[in-house]
Amino acid sequence: MKFEVVTIKDIAQALGISTSTVSRALRDSYEISPQTKQMVLECAERLNYRPNPIALSLKERRSRSIGIVVCEIANNFFSQVINGVESIAYDRGYNVIISQSRESCEREFIDLQYLASRSVDGLLISLSTETTDISQLKTLHAKGLPIVFFDRISEEIDTHKVVLDNFKGSYDATEHLIRNGHHRIAVLTNSAYLSITSGRIAGFKEAMHAHGLPLDENYIQHCAYGGMVFEEVEEAINRLLSLPDKPDAIFATSDKLTTGTLKTLKRRGIHIPTDISIVGFSNSEIAELIGPPLTVVRQPAFEMGQVATELLLRVIESKRPVTQFETKVLQPELFIRESVLQRSSS
Amino acid sequence: MKFEVVTIKDIAQALGISTSTVSRALRDSYEISPQTKQMVLECAERLNYRPNPIALSLKERRSRSIGIVVCEIANNFFSQVINGVESIAYDRGYNVIISQSRESCEREFIDLQYLASRSVDGLLISLSTETTDISQLKTLHAKGLPIVFFDRISEEIDTHKVVLDNFKGSYDATEHLIRNGHHRIAVLTNSAYLSITSGRIAGFKEAMHAHGLPLDENYIQHCAYGGMVFEEVEEAINRLLSLPDKPDAIFATSDKLTTGTLKTLKRRGIHIPTDISIVGFSNSEIAELIGPPLTVVRQPAFEMGQVATELLLRVIESKRPVTQFETKVLQPELFIRESVLQRSSS
DNA sequence: TTGTATGCGTTATCAG
DNA sequence: CTGATAACGCATACAA
Secondary structure, eight states: OOOOOOOHHHHHHHHTSOHHHHHHHHTTOTTSOHHHHHHHHHHHHHHTOOOOHHHHHHHHTOOSEEEEEESOSSSHHHHHHHHHHHHHHHHTTOEEEEEEOTTOHHHHHHHHHHHHHTTOSEEEEOOOTTOOOOHHHHHHHHTTOOEEEESSOOTTSOSEEEEEOHHHHHHHHHHHHHHTTOOSEEEEEEOTTSHHHHHHHHHHHHHHHHTTOOOOGGGEEEETTTTSSHHHHHHHHHHHHTSSSOOSEEEEOSHHHHHHHHHHHHHTTOOTTTTOEEEEEOOSTHHHHBSSOOEEEEOOHHHHHHHHHHHHHHHHHOSSOOOOOOEEEEOOEEEOOTTSOOOOOO | OOOOOOOHHHHHHHHTSOHHHHHHHHTTOTTSOHHHHHHHHHHHHHHTOOOOHHHHHHHHTOOSEEEEEESOSSSHHHHHHHHHHHHHHHHTTOEEEEEEOTTOHHHHHHHHHHHHHTTOSEEEEOOOTTOOOOHHHHHHHHTTOOEEEESSOOTTSOSEEEEEOHHHHHHHHHHHHHHTTOOSEEEEEEOTTSHHHHHHHHHHHHHHHHTTOOOOGGGEEEETTTTSSHHHHHHHHHHHHTSSSOOSEEEEOSHHHHHHHHHHHHHTTOOTTTTOEEEEEOOSTHHHHBSSOOEEEEOOHHHHHHHHHHHHHHHHHOSSOOOOOOEEEEOOEEEOOTTSOOOOOO
């Protein structure tokens, strides 16, 4: 009951020639006569022949496919990255195999194992929140698997990286709040172990410092699962709102955290920006649809996917082992909208 | 520079036994002595042996992977479906290969070709808006590839199908608007060629009819790309709002169309529900975050993915060709919220 | 209980 | 110019 497929052998048989001749004719080898080529091509067309990539992969030890591991595809930032990846990969004849870690290092481990065994020619990865041990990636990389990190990177592996200027994104967002008269700015951010977190916190702190504002560590809340679990956001916000000196603005440092913040505030009946001002990293349409259109830090996700893929394919297709690696830094953009209350500036 | 992998041969060599013995030991065959098994297993562990699925696929003509084609992953409905699919597939030892058609039949064609050549053991598909010719799918199905349609199906192929009760979803949504005193209800819907569209329109019409309300075809607007192109939604809404007898409510029949509607209204400064009431199919959080939380028809997307996968695996793993196919109908749920203005009922 | 030989679809090498 | 053969990694029918 398996479905029969036309192979090179069928063509050979139909034409009474050898498989090697067929193979060469199909690959347009110079050592095949025009007539034979013609004949084979026609027959292949007629029988609706399709080369079997599995057999090819086995033989060539390459699959013309690249793997991408993200924490979640139901996240605008990552789905935009994937679109960017596909836009480049398809043009270059590569297929993209998508895996989600769902922020679990266990799932990430399984995904990687699968992709590796699936003979992907290269790997794009943005680490899961949980990941602390990247020995598996190191092993794969050491074995020669080209890897490009994007967004959530690891410094422990020397390879191409594509990141956002997290510091600047946060600095700008924070400064925007400060300029509008906010002093008690809270930050909702990812696990401190994620590469993106430190830059984002540093940008925030630096902006506060530059404007002579005090820092209160209670105003910095981490969400272990980056907001994938809604309750953690809710609890973090609740902690912030029950501080003796309640914040007058919240800065959420990721798409998911921004959404979670909005959801929590909505549920609690807290109005933006009259009750509290909000700014967040966000690539989703939500930002535009929320009460007053939300001021957001927009990440060039599509471009990040493209750049990462370009780098990866460059490594994959280079003859010699690549030893010089770059870290590309992309610039986020602050879209200023009405979600920040303009107070009398101090 | 390719990365060397441990094969069954390496184990055999290391142990001075034959590859077949190793193979059998690894598969825990009854004809291998416990000592040998032990030895092989230990050695495999030590050498970090990983079976090569490519070789397996080639040999067994199966890949233990299933393909899923959706129009877009950046769509909550579909990403939830995918999560449902993965939840079942992983437990049963199958991997899921995700493809997006981006509502283009050309991309869909390429995706299918890829998945088929990739020897997926089965296929889950929700057709693209553009697709009218399903001969490729028919061919694949005729060749024995198990296929399960979900959401956007085709009646032209006799196989398992999982759909939503589109009629009921629309009927309920429309009736909810009517009960709140709305008479001039407009519908924003997908291409008439999509399987889901007719049921959704029929449910709307039937509700209107049951409540003795007149039908005006001008109130029914189709979006050729189902809202994937924002402009088409904008234009459709503009057409509706410039009708001599402006609608007092809009019913959007898909996640994407609901979002597009909200975005357009926001941009035009039209307020919900004071200026116009809105109800829509939606699985995204947006519904909860929008101005007044939006009344929505929620589709059991995760469940749909699960059910479709169960059916597909049943076909894949059945020994005899399956001839009896079912069509499962899942029930949507109407979440009533404040997005509909309560008028004095007529 | 274990080893040998064959084939899955393809291409590369080596002979003609 | 074309054909036979081996090899990619694995499982299995057959032999021992």
